[in-house]
Each structure stands twice: as structure tokens, then as C-alpha cells.
Amino acid sequence: MMRYLPSATILAQLGLIFVIFNMLVLSAAFMVWLERKVCAYIQDRHGPNRVGYEGSLQPFADVIKLLFKEQLRPKAADAFLFALAPLVSTTAAFAAFSVVPFGTQTTLFGLLDEPIPLQITDVNVAVLVVFAITSMGIYGIVLAGWASNSKYSLLGGLRSSAQMISYELSYGLALAAVIMMAGSLSLREIVLHQSGTWFGVIPRWYIIPQFFGFLIFLTAGVAETNRAPFDFPEAEQELVAGYHTEYSSMSFAMFFLAEYVNMVTVSAVATSLYLGGWLGPFLPDWLGWVWFLVKVFLILFFYVWMRWTLPRYRYDQLMEFGWKFLLPAAVVNLFVTAAMVLWIG
Amino acid sequence: MDVAVFYIFGAIAVLASLFVVAQGNPMHSVMLLITSFGALAGLYVLLDAPFTAVTQIIIYAGAIMVLFLFVVMLLNIPREDPVQRTASALLGPTGMRMGVLLSVVLGVEVVWAMSRMAGAGFSEGPSAPSVSSVAGIGGELFTRHAFAFEATSVLILVAMVGAVVLARKEQP
Amino acid sequence: MIGLNHYLILSGLLFAIGTAGVFVRRNLITVLLSIEIMLNAVNLTFVAVGRYRGNVDGQIITFFVMTVAAAEAAVGLALVISLFRHRETLNPDAFTSLKW
Numbered sequence: 001m002m003r004y005l006p007s008a009t010i011l012a013q014l015g016l017i018f019v020i021f022n023m024l025v026l027s028a029a030f031m032v033w034l035e036r037k038v039c040a041y042i043q044d045r046h047g048p049n050r051v052g053y054e055g056s057l058q059p060f061a062d063v064i065k066l067l068f069k070e071q072l073r074p075k076a077a078d079a080f081l082f083a084l085a086p087l088v089s090t091t092a093a094f095a096a097f098s099v100v101p102f103g104t105q106t107t108l109f110g111l112l113d114e115p116i117p118l119q120i121t122d123v124n125v126a127v128l129v130v131f132a133i134t135s136m137g138i139y140g141i142v143l144a145g146w147a148s149n150s151k152y153s154l155l156g157g158l159r160s161s162a163q164m165i166s167y168e169l170s171y172g173l174a175l176a177a178v179i180m181m182a183g184s185l186s187l188r189e190i191v192l193h194q195s196g197t198w199f200g201v202i203p204r205w206y207i208i209p210q211f212f213g214f215l216i217f218l219t220a221g222v223a224e225t226n227r228a229p230f231d232f233p234e235a236e237q238e239l240v241a242g243y244h245t246e247y248s249s250m251s252f253a254m255f256f257l258a259e260y261v262n263m264v265t266v267s268a269v270a271t272s273l274y275l276g277g278w279l280g281p282f283l284p285d286w287l288g289w290v291w292f293l294v295k296v297f298l299i300l301f302f303y304v305w306m307r308w309t310l311p312r313y314r315y316d317q318l319m320e321f322g323w324k325f326l327l328p329a330a331v332v333n334l335f336v337t338a339a340m341v342l343w344i345g
Numbered sequence: 346m347d348v349a350v351f352y353i354f355g356a357i358a359v360l361a362s363l364f365v366v367a368q369g370n371p372m373h374s375v376m377l378l379i380t381s382f383g384a385l386a387g388l389y390v391l392l393d394a395p396f397t398a399v400t401q402i403i404i405y406a407g408a409i410m411v412l413f414l415f416v417v418m419l420l421n422i423p424r425e426d427p428v429q430r431t432a433s434a435l436l437g438p439t440g441m442r443m444g445v446l447l448s449v450v451l452g453v454e455v456v457w458a459m460s461r462m463a464g465a466g467f468s469e470g471p472s473a474p475s476v477s478s479v480a481g482i483g484g485e486l487f488t489r490h491a492f493a494f495e496a497t498s499v500l501i502l503v504a505m506v507g508a509v510v511l512a513r514k515e516q517p
Numbered sequence: 518m519i520g521l522n523h524y525l526i527l528s529g530l531l532f533a534i535g536t537a538g539v540f541v542r543r544n545l546i547t548v549l550l551s552i553e554i555m556l557n558a559v560n561l562t563f564v565a566v567g568r569y570r571g572n573v574d575g576q577i578i579t580f581f582v583m584t585v586a587a588a589e590a591a592v593g594l595a596l597v598i599s600l601f602r603h604r605e606t607l608n609p610d611a612f613t614s615l616k617w
Contacts, residue, residue, distance in 0.1 A: 124479070128403065131399075136406065146372060158418060161414065351519045366542060378550050385560075392565055400580065413549070416598060444537075447536060455525055476576065508592050512594075
């Protein structure tokens, strides 16, 4: 009996990984549906409403359609890198979620002897791991742009790498302010540091002392995931479809998947850093993941809302905004936070 | 377990680096070098230095290599002429002598270092001093190495100005 | 059991590969990449010895090496770009106008 128990923990861990992977795939499908629906209502149309209830099965129909399409490759493309690019994009998108905690420790209703945390792995440099994996995601886009050997793809790839490097700085500085407040690099400890309330009603989430940091993080996150109003790598009116112009069939679907999973990951990280992760009032502790899902959904909805409300920037405006406004603002935010931690505690 | 991980990452690092040097397409070289850096980051984790591993990925693979990719893409660099890549044509007698000298020096150095450390293993177990603490690294960096830290920031500023001046279009 | 010697041999190999690249290759980009390989080999030695001695000095020197590598890459690539503008080639043998 005793020898059986550790393997039960391992099984639970494997099950957790399986569940998270599939949840991410499903969330991407859900986001596609949500995006099309919200976009439709914003533009006073109905959106997809044929497949399934209110078109809810539309993403799956799309995937099946893409599966049966022919895989095309331009003659002058670099075969190996052309095939590698979507893999890099998707892998980076999924890998970043592995350090995000989404619930308290659980024994699965007493099924396990020792509780496991609802998180794939808790490394002590988790915030930096997220940062590192996000920065690896650039390669998928750059490689796709270069390997396609097409001018639109190349321009899209170049734009995206410049954009992601520029906004990574503000992203990192916003993270540094939170790390300073929590005194830890582990996402789980950062979330736990946000437990409790001020004056009995206001939750001690970092969005309150770090409101500007939250705005900087969200803006930089939108730019990192190449979403409107910063969607230059694939600006349709100028670049056809940007870096994935030459992609078809499943490799196109993988870029699509990567984009939505990236959005989910950025929202989940923002939830852990600023909105108190799985912490929240009214619900018992073991239902914390419900709060987590609600918060992530709100940020995702904001993403979609913003995309269909704001027009695209011009590229020089984007660079000017990133370097001349967002980065100085992030530096000031870091200094103010440092002073706050030092003198107020 | 550790042994297998070491040999896998070590083999990846060596093979990838070898192909960086051995094949002619600069774009492939950059990608292979990123693979090699990833393997080295794995070795750093094995060496109980997760913070260094992550900085390796962020700085080397995420920033420096993007710079290289950018230049390769912008210049659309041609492959080298195959004629020039034959070793005998480009390594003159001076080059050959230098190469022999350097390999002898490196070989002697490695053998000397290894004989000094004969069979030294890493201290393991709970009593072993931990080198993985981020706080420990930060403390050392900002106290004993504070001057070097400030000096590097000046270096980076100089490099930044230098790069901008060198790469900008010349005024007509 | 993996000891310090394994890491020393590995980093010696990497360093040799990097040096060979600097000497053998006739493409400025690849030469710069080979220099990065050499710097990384040195970093590996620093971290391994730091682990062996049980202090963080090895890792701290690694950070300084990384910073210097970043500065070197930025300036080096800027030089490559301006050289390429003048001669349309990256063969270092083409840049010999100061030789006499």
C-alpha cells in the first residue's frame, strides 16, 4: 500500500498535465468563438450561428476543414526552418503555462496522501521562466517570416521581432516591480503574498498598489502577443497576412493556436501577478480555480473588446510609444515601487 | 539520472556548436547556436544554478541571438564561396602554426586543471552549500561586486552609443 | 557520477570548436557566432567551478560575461552592417585596404 502511494501522486501530476494541455487547446477554440461573436455584435451582426448552439462548434469545424487542406510550401522556401517555425511558436505558447498556479493545494478529496499544488511545476524562478519562454516565442515568427522567402512574410517577421524586443523591456520592468513587492520569483508565492484584505473589504491584490504597473504589463502583453491595436506582424491591409502568409493547412492552424494560447498565458500570468490568482471572496478554498477562470476570462474579454474597438497604430507610432512613453513610465513605476517597499514596507 | 542528462545536454551542445562552425548557411548557424545555448541552460540547471540558466535563455537566446537573426535577415547574407571554405587554401603556414600552438596550450591547460582536481565530485546532500538562491546572488552582486556592476552599466551605455553611431546611415 | 572533470572537458571541447570557427570560417557573422561559443564555454567552466567551490562567484562572473557578450554583439554587428554597406561582402579578406 505504501509503495502504491507515490505513484498515485505521479499519476495525479500526469493527469494534471493532460488536463491543462487540453484545457489550453479548448480555451483556444473557445477564444476563436468568443472573438468572432464579440466582433460580430460590436459590428451589429450575428456572427457564426450554424454549427452547434450559437455557432459554438464553429472552431472545431474550422479545424477539420484545415486538416483536410493541402499543405503548400513555396518553392524557394527553406524546407527545414519552414516546418520548424510553427512548432517553435506552439511549443513556446504551451510551455509558458507550466509554471502558472491556478489553485490551492489539493488532495483530490482525500484520494492522495500528500496534497499536490494545482500547477504543473513550481520552480523558484517561475516569473523569469515565463519571461524566457515568451522571448523564445519570437523565433517562431521570425523563422516563419524568413523561411517563407516572401516579401510580406519577411516584413512581418522583421516588424514582429523589433516590436517584441522593444516591448519586452517594459514587460520585464513591470514584472520587476511586482517581484520587488512580493520578494519572491515564484508565482505561487507571489499569489499567496496577495492574500488578506485592507480594512476588511479591499483585497490585497497588487492591482491596487501597482495599478500603473498593471496597465504597462497589459499594454506590453498585447504587443508581445501581436494583438490589435499592435498587430503589425500580420497587418492585413499592408502585409496580406504577415509572417504566416505562405502557411496553409495545419501549420497555419498551429500559428493560430499559438496566438490564442499566448493570449491565455499572458492573461493567466497577469491574473497571478496583479489580480491575486485563485484568491477571492465567497468561494471555499478548493473552488479557487473558479475565481482564476473568471479573472482570466475578464482579461481575455478585454483583449477581444480592445481589438474590435481600437484602430491599428502606425508602425513609427508604435515604436515611439514603446520607447518614449512606456519604457520611461515603467522605469518611474519601478523607482516609485522601490521607494514604497523601502519606506512603507 | 544526472549522468544521462549531462551526456544528452553535453552531446547536444557539442554537436550543435560543431554544426554552427561546419555548415555554410548563416541562418542555420544562428538557430543551431540557440539550440546549443538551450542545452547549456539545461547544464546550468543540473549545476544547481537555475537563475543563471534562465538568464542564459533570456539574454543569450532571447536578446543577443535575435540581434544576429535581425542582421542576417536584413543583409540577406550570401553563403560563402565553397572554394574559400577548403581549409588548406585559407589557413596559411602562420595559421597552421598558430592552430597547433593553441591546441597544445588548451590541451595542457585542461590536463593540468584535471590533474589538480583528480576525480573531484560535487558536494551533495543537505549539508552542501546552496548556490541556487537568487537572494544570495543578488546580495553578492550588489555588495562585493557593486563597482563591477556599475562599470558594466557604463560599458553597456558606451556600446549602445557606439552601435547607433556605427550602424546609422551616413549623412549625405 | 558526474564530476567537475566532465564539465571541464565539455567546456574545453566547446572552446576548441569556437576557436576553430574563428580561424577557419570566412564569414564575419559566423566568426562572431564562434566567439559567442567560446564565451559560453568559459561561462560553463565558471558555473561548474562555482558549484564545486560552493559559492556564487562563478555565477556572478557569468553575468558579467553575458553583459560583455551583449555589448560585443551589438558593436560587432553594427561594424558588420557598416562594412557590408561599403563592400557588399562579409569575407574578412575583403577588408584589407589598410594593409600594405
